[in-house]
Amino acid sequence: MSKIQQLSIFLENRPGQLTDITTLLSQNQLSIKSINLIDSSDYGILRVIVDDSQKAKEILDDAGISLKIVEVFAVEIDNHLGSFNEVASLLSTHGINIQYTYTINTTQNGAFIFKVEPTLLDKTIELLKQNGIKILEDIRS
């Protein structure tokens, strides 16, 4: 369960497009665990982590909304200074490029979501575990 399925959803640049999606998710009892929006001048990508990504994909597909499921992982934040830097440095010294990162909050702790090159994903998780870094196993908690 170390890997997390993130939905990358295409957003048209028009009012209401974001709420169309969040309304669909909430109407179907899907809980948003984390959300991150990136945009260019005329479209955007919404990166969302929900408690049931397969169900969300079906619902959004049916509603005619384009999306991709992307695998990411989450590292639990230890409440001390420099914890993010430790992870980033470790990946950097091993030549693993972080494509993007953002945060997720669970009831107990916060965590950082990381996206790396898909072919390096397993290796990265392994590396972090070996170095005693805690990978968030279940986002539903």
Place this chain on the structure above:
Amino acid sequence: MVYNEIESAKREELEELELKRLQSTVERVYSLSTFYKEKFDELGITPKDITSLEDIKKLPFTTKKDLRAHYPFGLFTVPMSEVARIHSSSGTTGKPTVVGYTKSDMDVWDEVMARVFTLAGATSKDIVHNAYGYGLFTGGLGFHNGAEKIGAAIVPASAGMTDRQLMLMRDFGASILASTPTFALHMAEVAQKAGSDYLSHYKLKAGIFGAEPTSKGLKKEVSNAWGIDYHEVYGLSEIIGPGVAANCKESDLLHVFEDHFFVEIINPQTGESLPDGQRGELVITPLTKQALPLIRYRTGDITSITKEPCKCGRTLLRMESIVGRVDDMLIISGVNVYPSQIEHVIANTEGVTLNYQIIVDKHGHLDKLEIHIEVSDEIMTDSLGQMGALKKEIQHALLNNLYINAHVVLVQPRSIERSMGKAVRIIDKRKEQ
């Protein structure tokens, strides 16, 4: 296989028949139609002036405006007792265009549609799924009667209700699909949801598509999505409905059933005749029509013709798939562009589906061209950079090939309006202002 031997007759024989039929059509309209009598008199010509096919150039043109001006039956040359069928266009751009058929006109229509089915390889053993709309639109009944004529089993599904149509096509084992290309593509999109092996549930071998302008890219997409031979049919209700021309298995060019429909290509601006091979406006004179014989009807469609022999053995001249409409030609900042050329560029971009819409507007005094393209699974990525690169690729291709500046806008899948009949491909907002 050829349905009627006239399709592979010697050209001299064919042209001799055409001249005879042209002369009798001209006699007919001169004596029966005040509209044509007046037009001929104005030009100082009588039926006697037509002694060769070349002489057709002396005759006046007929336009859609003439049909509208004589709404509904003003140009009919038979009493209502001889009219067997009336069809009408949707009339979205004014009064509808009304056309009539005598029993003999219906026979001609059935005959040419039977030829179309034969061109596509259909026989009495086939099951024809007809998804053209039944009703005032000539598509539904035109295909219906042609399939009946060759003795095939017809499923008169008509348009709409995609899921149900797919179920019927699967369960009945349809072998020939007749529909608009965009509806065929729409059905394929829905069918694909059943899984990547969806084609194993269908027995289609060929499709006969028409009623919409179609680029090579769209044809290929429909043909691949269904794993079938693509046959295009051309026609218009003013002339007969579908059945004026269709392509055989040997080429993309459409054989014109010229023993019934005499075709010419003219310069749409000057009305002058253009030689074979040059693109211009297609002008048709039906040679056997009784109820509504028209002289040199200006179709508004842009194409070219060739009399080069075809491998299939038919000697009938062939026309290109329609390149565009005379009135569809867009002038973007002084550059002439046909939407089909834009479609060609889109079709050549990997991963992009042909679900697009062209929107032309004014930005201050400047023309502004936007092309909306639906995001398919193939082009959806997790990266703004990659999607931006695709946009740029299309914009560059349009600039390099067509010399136009366009702004590509990515939109959600299935968000561009699909009509069951004709696709809404171009919105020219400049005309509304």
